[in-house]
Amino acid sequence: MANKLHFSLVSPARELFSGEVDHVIAPGSEGEFGVLANHAPFMTTLKNGVVRVLEGNDVKMRIFVRGGFADVTPEGLTILAEEARMLDKLKVEDVQKELEETHLKIQSLDKEDSTRLTLQEHYDYLESLKAAMVN
Structure with a gap:
């Protein structure tokens, strides 16, 4: 039996x-x-993207992460994500609805409102998430 990697995503x-x-396979900030x-x-740090978990050559799980860290030790790989979502448990329609709601919130704010940047980052994240779901 081949060696297995202990993997934890939190x-x-x-x-x-x-x-x-x-x-x-994970989306490192450097690639x-x-x-x-x-x-x-x-x-290493992570950028927004898909973590793929493989058994043999088959992708068994796809998890979209929003930033975070990956730590490889002799015990295995631990990913500490700022946010993570199992792609097989999401619906494109739900993400699209959240995108639309976030967009409306952004439009309702003054250009100088400090929460605008946070909402824009969330909107960008949702766009990336939706793109990962359809690919």
């Missing part, structure tokens, strides 16, 4: 996954990277 809301896998069992230790 968001502020909850632990989304913890278990043994063959391979994980996408893959981790297998016995990988050399390192730590």
